Amino acid sequence: MEHIRTIIEPFRIKSVEPIRMSTAAEREASLERAGYNLFSLPSRDVMIDLLTDSGTGAMSAEQWAAIQRGDESYAGSPSFVRFEAAVRELFPFPHVIPTHQGRAAEKILFAVIGGPGKVFPNNTHFDTTRANIEFTGAEAIDVVIPEGRQPSLEHPFKGNVDLAALEALIVARGKENIPAVFVTITNNSGGGQPVSLENLRGVRAVCDRHGLPLYLDACRFAENAWLVREREPACAHMTVKEIVRAMAALADGMTMSAKKDGLANIGGWLAVRDDELARRCRNVLILTEGFPTYGGLAGRDLEAIAQGLEEVVDHDYLRYRIRSTAYLGDALRKADVPIVVPTGGHAVYIDARAMLPHIPLLEYPGQALAIELYREGGVRGCEIGTVMFGRKPDGTEVPAAMDLVRLAIPRRTYTQSHIDYVIEVVRHVASRRKDIRGYRITAEPPQLRHFTARFAPV
Numbered sequence: 001m002e003h004i005r006t007i008i009e010p011f012r013i014k015s016v017e018p019i020r021m022s023t024a025a026e027r028e029a030s031l032e033r034a035g036y037n038l039f040s041l042p043s044r045d046v047m048i049d050l051l052t053d054s055g056t057g058a059m060s061a062e063q064w065a066a067i068q069r070g071d072e073s074y075a076g077s078p079s080f081v082r083f084e085a086a087v088r089e090l091f092p093f094p095h096v097i098p099t100h101q102g103r104a105a106e107k108i109l110f111a112v113i114g115g116p117g118k119v120f121p122n123n124t125h126f127d128t129t130r131a132n133i134e135f136t137g138a139e140a141i142d143v144v145i146p147e148g149r150q151p152s153l154e155h156p157f158k159g160n161v162d163l164a165a166l167e168a169l170i171v172a173r174g175k176e177n178i179p180a181v182f183v184t185i186t187n188n189s190g191g192g193q194p195v196s197l198e199n200l201r202g203v204r205a206v207c208d209r210h211g212l213p214l215y216l217d218a219c220r221f222a223e224n225a226w227l228v229r230e231r232e233p234a235c236a237h238m239t240v241k242e243i244v245r246a247m248a249a250l251a252d253g254m255t256m257s258a259k260k261d262g263l264a265n266i267g268g269w270l271a272v273r274d275d276e277l278a279r280r281c282r283n284v285l286i287l288t289e290g291f292p293t294y295g296g297l298a299g300r301d302l303e304a305i306a307q308g309l310e311e312v313v314d315h316d317y318l319r320y321r322i323r324s325t326a327y328l329g330d331a332l333r334k335a336d337v338p339i340v341v342p343t344g345g346h347a348v349y350i351d352a353r354a355m356l357p358h359i360p361l362l363e364y365p366g367q368a369l370a371i372e373l374y375r376e377g378g379v380r381g382c383e384i385g386t387v388m389f390g391r392k393p394d395g396t397e398v399p400a401a402m403d404l405v406r407l408a409i410p411r412r413t414y415t416q417s418h419i420d421y422v423i424e425v426v427r428h429v430a431s432r433r434k435d436i437r438g439y440r441i442t443a444e445p446p447q448l449r450h451f452t453a454r455f456a457p458v
């Protein structure tokens, strides 16, 4: 076996979902109906959907079996006991509080520890994390290493926290104003880039010097642990489970979206060490999510997550997962398509600004590229750039730091031939890049415009 290098999908398919093939004319009509906004496309008009990896993965036969076992008792369900045990097997926090999604865990935690005048550092805040912090009147500040902000620069841990910047921030703002330090693993908004165990130990040391708690935004903890195993020599002999537990041991709590490395379609949790904090969070939970043994979830969802957590730390699964993302990234680089390097855990990010330098920034090169991938082959990615971030609260429009198109890979959902198809589509679009034109916005809402704005070609 050792001389065979092909990494196969470590599963076979038991249940299939048809992909409806579309013609170029049909896709053109869909684009027009959608106002050139890919969020407005009916998903049946999409052939390969790489809009997000959140909640879009395929569940295993064991997860579907566990769903049958789900116990829907309002209080004290055995499904909660299984869920709690599965979480604590990896993250041995005394208090595990289920929620319907990651953002619900954030909402509860920041409602309790946030507020005006407070500051939360993080390598890079995910958008819901930032929004939930700012909603309480607190401030969210990113302290990722400088390498993490340069798309074309190679570095094994571009998600790492800049320890000197963190220390300086704590001193400048005062530790009494910093309720907690956050670290996002992997750093989603920074390109799905991992954080090393060594860096997390460094963050812990800074927190200890100032008496501050450390929280993980752990949505992609397993992908992060695999990349640590591969890239951090001191961890090469550790299992993924050991790495996850080592990271948990450094933290005082975590927020989690089970739609990512929970391998489930819905769910999340908040976990903390502190008894008094847990009591206050459970009080908010009961107001907004539900009783502490189900959060916002059905018993069957708790079962699916419990089973998913066992499967996600499997080395064969993670080898395939990380390798298949890199497979797409490597092929695009070979075709001279500019991407964020190195490839992260869950997605490949195309640098649309570098690929389409002739399109003015306020004619949205990212949006233009995302539309073109759909037009060419029914592939749906997501613009992460000026459409998403360009409109400021004062009404002005400013180009975002980068114009990227994210191709997020749903877990266990597409095979290598689907990815080969995506590679071909991107290459075709790249070969006629000079003819691609920009877009203008014809209608937009006051907030989060990328979801509903309408566009027209210029």
Ligand SMILES: *Cc1c(COP(=O)(O)O)cnc(C)c1O
Pocket (backbone or CB within 6 Å): 054, 101, 102, 103, 104, 126, 128, 129, 184, 188, 189, 217, 219, 256, 257, 258, 259, 260, 267, 268
């Ligand atoms: C998805 C995500 C969240 C929010 O989780 P939801 O389940 O979508 O509410 C928070 N942080 C990170 C890093 C994420 O990727």
